[in-house]
Amino acid sequence: MSWPKTLTCLLCFAFLAACTPTEPDADGDGLSDADEATVGSDPNNADTDGDGLSDGDEVWEHSTNPLESDTDGDGYDDSLELENGFDPNDDDSGFYTGHWPYNPDKDDIDGVSMSSIANEGDVIGRLVGVDQFGDEVDLYDFGGQGKPIIIDVSAQWCPPCMNTAEWLAGGNDVYNLSASYPGFVDAVADGDIYWVTIMEQNNSGAPATQQTSEEWDDDYPNEKVPVIADPEMNGMMDHLDQGGFPNFHAVNSDLEIEYLNMRNATQLDFEALAVAMELAGL
Ligand SMILES: [Ca+2]
Ligand SMILES: [Ca+2]
Ligand SMILES: [Ca+2]
Ligand SMILES: [Ca+2]
Known part of the structure; x- marks a missing residue:
């Protein structure tokens, strides 16, 4: 169910890879203002989707969606998955097979x-x-x-x-x-x-x-x-x-x-x- 979303992201990453990363970056998140405009993220908010990962890290490091806190739609936020060794781009990888919630506290x-x-x-x-x-x-x-x-x-x-x-x-x-x-x-x-x-x-x-x-x-x-x-x-x-x-x-x-x-x-x-x-x- 999350596959098309991931695909869209991969396509935009392929496009971004051709850009130079030395352009203005108002929020200092590693993603230039121009790239943020392409992606649709907020150029004045380093973590547009509020999942604890910066827009730049999402795009360049993790290939996750900076506009979605839960890129693969499995119920677990991108940062929570990464912290616990799961793949934020695979909805079969997570805490529970049944996608039940997870409470870190x-x-x-x-x-x-x-x-x-x-x-x-x-x-x-x-x-x-x-x-x-x-x-x-x-x-x-x-x-x-x-x-x-x-x-x-x-x-x-x-x-x-x-x-x-x-x-x-x-x-x-x-x-x-x-x-x-x-x-x-x-x-x-x-x-x-x-x-x-x-x-x-x-x-x-x-x-x-x-x-x-x-x-x-x-x-x-x-x-x-x-x-x-x-x-x-x-x-x-x-x-x-x-x-x-x-x-x-x-x-x-x-x-x-x-x-x-x-x-x-x-x-x-x-x-x-x-x-x-x-x-x-x-
Ligand atoms: Ca930025
Ligand atoms: Ca984020
Ligand atoms: Ca995200
Ligand atoms: Ca997830």
């Missing part, structure tokens, strides 16, 4: 222990588990992005879990969720709300594994939804003190629990969706 987040019971207002525990692609996903990577997060705690054998996942995947809407929460599916598709599915058990009621995550994603595909197998069966379930599947919780960008699913609920509780939409300003 996640180690500074002080959450409650996964082995304790969390309440509303607490920073949720740090779960790390394997997703549908076999990547180890850190829940805290979804923090600090300015987006609310729905924590969906599910089990593969559970029909209401399937029904909800089917709706989110664009299929049947058994619970009329799109009528109750208009725009919610689009908000997930647009990346305004993150939806994280944490899988506790497989079809046999045994601990979920990477295979469980993969099968769930095959059955209810949504390219924006990571399906993370809880490394400890019912770890998140117990952490949030829940008695039934599925349960849905709303967490803000600082990973504080804004809405906790009704405890010991005998009916489905989708209130977290409304809270997430409000947090997202929708």
